[in-house]
Amino acid sequence: MFDELETLVTSLIDQIPIGIVVLDRDFRLRFINERHARNNKLSKSDQLGKRLVEYLPHAAPIIEPKLQFVLDHGIPLLNQEIISKQTLIDGSTLHRIASYYPWKNNKQETIGIIGIIEDSKCDPVTQKLLEESQYRLLRVLDNLFTFVGVLELDGTLTSANRAPLEAGGLTLEDVVGKKVWETYWFAHSKASQEQFQKDIEACLDGTIIRRDIQVQMAGGTLMWLDFMLAPLRDAEGRITHLIPSATDITQRHQSEEALQKSEELFRSIILSSDDAIITKTLRGEITAWNPAATRLLGYAEQDMIGTNIAKIFPPHRLHEEEELMTKIARGEHVPPFDTTRLRNDGSEVEVSVTISPLRDQEGQVIGACKLARDISVPNRQKRQLTQAVEDKTALLHEVHHRVKNNLQIVASLLNMQARKANPEVATAFAECQTRVRAMALVHQLLYESENMAEIDLGLYLSQLATLSRASYDDVRSQISIEFVPPLLPIKIDVQRAIPCGLIVSELILNAYKHAFQDGKPGHITVSLQNLGNTRFQLSVSDDGIGLPHNFSWQSRSGLGTQLVPMFAKQIHARFQHSSSAHGSRFFFDVPLQIEEHHYAQ
Secondary structure, eight states, rough: OOOHHHHHHHHHHHHHHEEEEEEEEEEEEEOOOOOHHTTTTTSTTTTTTTTTHHHHOOOOTHHHHHHHHHHHHOOOEEEEEEEEEEEEEEEEEEEEEEEEEEEEEOOOEEEEEEEEEEEEOHHHHHHHHHHHHHHHHOOOOOHHEEEEEEEESSSSSEEOOOHHHHTTTOOHHHHSBBGGSSGGGGGEEEEHHHHHHHHHHHHTTOOOOEEEEEEOOOGEEHHHHEEEEEEEOOOSSEEEEEEEEEEEHHHHHHHHHHHHHHHHHHHHHHHHHHSEEEEEEOOBBBBEEOHHHHHHOOOHHHHTSBBGGGGGGGGGGHHHHHHOOOOOHOOOOOOOEEEEOTTTTTTEEEEEEEEEEEEOOSSHHHHHHHEEOHHHHHHHHHHHHHHHHHHHHHHHHHHHHHHHHHHHHHHHHHHHHHHOOOOOHHHHHHHHHHHHHHHHHHHHHHHHHSSSSEEEEHHHHHHHHHHHHHTTTTTTEEEEEEEEEEEEEEEHHHHHHHHHHHHHHHHHIIIIISHHHHHHHOEEEEEEEEEETTTTEEEEOOOOOOOOOOGGGGOOHHHHHHHHHHHHHHOOOEEHHHHHEEEEEEEEEEEEEHHHHHHOO
16 A cells, blocks of 8 residues: 555656755765656656766756755755756757755754756747846946856855956856855965855855955955955845955055055154144144153143143243134244243243144145144253353453453563663563563453454454554654555454464564664554465565565574564464565465364474
């Protein structure tokens, strides 16, 4: 009876217009009804016991991933569309809608798959319209720059448009039938492959995945994609496929990375800066406060962000902020300035402030950036240095004043002694007195000057000539002295000014004594000339009788011939002389600057 019932059930299954198959875990056919055997154009005996790839080689690459999904997950796949590329005898294409169910034993272990397949044959006209529709859709997808594909529920890639294929240097045959994470695009990163599998599992639960991913393209280059994985549902809301899509954002990603690095560098500069950096809106609300600002003013960053900047202004400085922000809002340049700001402890600190406008992308001023540097220590040191210089200057003035007075006392003593001495000794005293007065005049000029390091040589020699004229009026009243100044002022230090003065004094004295005989009138000229930027010329001339024919600096005939070469050597001067019946001339070529080691000599 049971045999007859089994025969009846088998007969009914064979007659129903739906294909029914049972396959084991190796995809080997264990049962097939008559209807489906005919649809495959094979007899039952030619199919039973064989693996799917053996009796349906063209459809196996499409069907096997679906069967494997059912085996792996133990859940059915319903209404899966299967289109074979093989053309049937009547000119139609095999088009089937299949549902696959897990075949389980008593322990609920999946031991195979039960398939229910509906055959849907299209007549040639309908088939052609369908193919044209599909062709147009593929043309649209192929002309998109966006990457689009179709996945089975197990992640097997069944289709992809041209864009990702060309970018990867691939053909459709290189990727169809593979798990998408096993394709060339993801071969560079195991982490990316594992993440894609997780994305598929999440998408099977209905979640739409969107994130930035990095894939491998032609030549091994890496491309950043704005990637989305979304489920595709049928009319009943069941997920039938998964649709991956992506857009190339490599350039944007590189720009974002560059911007991020720039921001990190900028932040690093702000954090490591020794200057306080504070940004604020046009209304005065603080938007940034670096650690240096905390060290300078004592306020913590979290206490200052959002606070009005007037908090750090002393009351008498609030007007500064209004004036500055009016200029900044107009986009005007504000030069750096020194001011004071208020510390957390209520004390004021001296700061040097630089302020710049902050602009948005349209160039509109939206705020200001302030840099403040503590200058209280440098200012204190500057004040101390200024006071020290003033003290030393006063001391030097006093020193020069006392030296001048002492030299004048010496000159007076020499004058007193000369009155009591015989004429020859009195003359010697007078000459010494002249030399002392020449030295005293230098100290007088330094005492009267604000610059204690150097004097105006022209002014000195001019006053020295006047002093010499006054000294010799009672001896040679008919002799005049003229000073010819340089075109540009000549400044020299006191160490060379005194030898220059003594040279001039000695030569004037010699001219008074020897150039003019029997009280005849005469003229002495002292001249100072610029010789470029590094040297000057000093000369003393007269219109007297000239030098003796046997005159020589080495003769040691008088004190003057000994002193003048000595003083010239001290100032590193090259000196010459000339003489005729119309007078004599002495001139000295002198460097403006002398190196320090020369002084040591």
